[in-house]
Amino acid sequence: MSHKLHLAVILAALAAACLNPALAIAAEHRNQSVNVIPLPVSVELSDGVFIITPSTRVIAKADTQAEAAKLIDALAGPMGFSLQCSANPQGREKTIELALDRRPSALADEGYTLEVTEQRILIRARRPAGLFYGIQTLLQLLPPSIFSKTKVDNSSWQVPCIKITDYPRFKWRGLLVDPARHFIPMPDLLCFIDNMALHKLNRLQVHFTDNEGWRIEINEYPKLTQIGSKMDRSRRKTKDGRYVGGFYTQDDIRRIVRYAADRHITIVPEIEMPFHTGAAIVAYPELGINTGHLAELPPEQRWGRTKGLIAPRPETVAFLQNVLSEVIELFPGRQIHIGGDEADTGHWARDGEMQAQMKRLKLKDAHELHSWFIRQMDTFLTNKGRRLVGWDEILQGGLAPGATVMSWRGEQGGITAANAGHDVVMAPTSHTYFDYYQGPKESEPRAIGGFIPLSRVYEYDPLPKQIQPQNVKHVLGIQAQLWGEYISTAAHRDYMAYPRALALAEIAWSQKEAKNYERFIAALSHHLKRLDAKGINYRKTKSP
Numbered sequence: 001m002s003h004k005l006h007l008a009v010i011l012a013a014l015a016a017a018c019l020n021p022a023l024a025i026a027a028e029h030r031n032q033s034v035n036v037i038p039l040p041v042s043v044e045l046s047d048g049v050f051i052i053t054p055s056t057r058v059i060a061k062a063d064t065q066a067e068a069a070k071l072i073d074a075l076a077g078p079m080g081f082s083l084q085c086s087a088n089p090q091g092r093e094k095t096i097e098l099a100l101d102r103r104p105s106a107l108a109d110e111g112y113t114l115e116v117t118e119q120r121i122l123i124r125a126r127r128p129a130g131l132f133y134g135i136q137t138l139l140q141l142l143p144p145s146i147f148s149k150t151k152v153d154n155s156s157w158q159v160p161c162i163k164i165t166d167y168p169r170f171k172w173r174g175l176l177v178d179p180a181r182h183f184i185p186m187p188d189l190l191c192f193i194d195n196m197a198l199h200k201l202n203r204l205q206v207h208f209t210d211n212e213g214w215r216i217e218i219n220e221y222p223k224l225t226q227i228g229s230k231m232d233r234s235r236r237k238t239k240d241g242r243y244v245g246g247f248y249t250q251d252d253i254r255r256i257v258r259y260a261a262d263r264h265i266t267i268v269p270e271i272e273m274p275f276h277t278g279a280a281i282v283a284y285p286e287l288g289i290n291t292g293h294l295a296e297l298p299p300e301q302r303w304g305r306t307k308g309l310i311a312p313r314p315e316t317v318a319f320l321q322n323v324l325s326e327v328i329e330l331f332p333g334r335q336i337h338i339g340g341d342e343a344d345t346g347h348w349a350r351d352g353e354m355q356a357q358m359k360r361l362k363l364k365d366a367h368e369l370h371s372w373f374i375r376q377m378d379t380f381l382t383n384k385g386r387r388l389v390g391w392d393e394i395l396q397g398g399l400a401p402g403a404t405v406m407s408w409r410g411e412q413g414g415i416t417a418a419n420a421g422h423d424v425v426m427a428p429t430s431h432t433y434f435d436y437y438q439g440p441k442e443s444e445p446r447a448i449g450g451f452i453p454l455s456r457v458y459e460y461d462p463l464p465k466q467i468q469p470q471n472v473k474h475v476l477g478i479q480a481q482l483w484g485e486y487i488s489t490a491a492h493r494d495y496m497a498y499p500r501a502l503a504l505a506e507i508a509w510s511q512k513e514a515k516n517y518e519r520f521i522a523a524l525s526h527h528l529k530r531l532d533a534k535g536i537n538y539r540k541t542k543s544p
């Protein structure tokens with residue numbers, strides 16, 4: 001067909017759709033089916049719709065009731081009615097059924113099937129996480145106003161008849177937030193988690209500690225928060241002249257972990273060491289290199305005088321392991337991130353005490369001391385049944401046996417580690433640093449530098465070609481970073497995250513073969529209505 005003829009056919013079809021309401025509805029549904037972000041593995045649309053009304057019944061047995069309750073909850077606000085739930089159909093009413101079938105299948109741990117006919121919606125999965133993701137897809141098949149926080153009038157809650165089979169490409173689909181630089185109040189953090197869940201993102205790394213603040217209560221060392229949480233990056237002061245900061249109590253942490261788990265998100269705690277530890281040294285000056293004298297200063301005068309680097313003497317190692325013991329109790333997830341980045345080990349190389357320690361341990365240089373230190377933490381965490389995660393600097397001087405590498409200075413760290421049989425998460429500055437600018441500097445809020453527009457995130461493939469086929473399984477997935485130096489409000493954090501996190505979600509979840517930026521942008525224009533309804537701030541862009 002010539003281009004001209006092709007265009008004529010499309011125009012005729014469009015005109016028919018405008019004139020014929022049934023066709024228009026069908027076209028709208030076809031459109032909706034491809035507007036799910038991230039794009040499902042397979043979608044088969046057919047004619048007809050399922051309409052959710054107050055008499056629709058949710059069918060859930062004991063093992064699916066928890067997920068059913070989340071669905072009922074999500075629908076109740078905007079619809080203004082709560083659907084009844086029972087183990088079996090009660091009459092001839094239409095049903096939304098959730099079913100677990102634990103037999104092994106391609107759906108694995110997070111996949112699902114979603115079948116919608118005019119009489120019944122059926123979501124099947126092997127595990128509750130799969131049901132949860134099926135529900136997220138179902139929500140996106142409804143009108144965008146389903147994401148409204150308040151009751152919506154005049155909406156017909158229709159879902160197109162459809163058959164979807166879906167499962168993720170990668171199991172680690174992460175974001176990082178940074179309350180160390182600017183504290184993130186509880187409601188903002190919970191809201192951020194909620195928004196991730198809608199996009200099937202499942203890991204939130206929380207950078208709890210850095211030079212600018214210590215944000216997690218540790219019972220054994222109360223000064224970490226009594227002193228170490230009192231500052232932030234902006235060095236803001238209250239009206240009565242005190243610095244402001246903030247921290248999460250252990251009860252807060254339990255609440256965050258539970259809230260995330262309800263949304264099938266694992267919180268990955270990051271406790272930075274041996275560098276980025278300034279706040280800990282401010283609180284306990286004996287942890288640093290020649291910083292013992294800081295104890296004589298009032299705490300407010302200790303900030304900025306620590307080099308941010310601990311001295312890995314045995315007492316410091318024990319201190320940090322005690323911290324990790326409490327962290328392990330709070331976070332059930334397998335991975336514990338200990339940072340490990342950007343340490344200027346030259347400070348150790350020039351220090352007499354550290355030189356003596358290297359000699360005692362038969363280490364040839366300060367890189368090996370860094371590696372020795374990381375190994376102490378790796379052995380400790382492994383003995384407790386956990387896995388150490390660190391930024392790719394932990395490769396220097398020899399990688400600890402159980403370590404997972406987060407590759408941020410490009411892909412090479414991830415390639416090297418995966419080919420050596422270590423698990424890796426790809427998080428390169430080239431594509432996943434969401435604290436970088438996403439548009440022209442002049443028209444954007446101040447950012448840390450760099451330029452990562454939406455298209456650049458989307459073009460990234462988390463599986464570098466240099467990884468040998470037998471080691472592909474070691475690439476757990478991908479994570480984007482929202483470092484907090486310039487991000488001090490929830491609205492700004494959302495702005496930096498969205499829409500880039502949608503591109504991230506798609507490259508982490510959807511099949512590589514289905515990748516298509518034009519299709520993604522078309523889906524995005526519809527999806528933004530969902531973000532509007534949900535109150536998520538995002539960068540509005542004319543040319544994404």
Ligand code: ACM
Pocket residue numbers: 341342391408
């Ligand atoms: C990092 O950005 N320093 C991991």
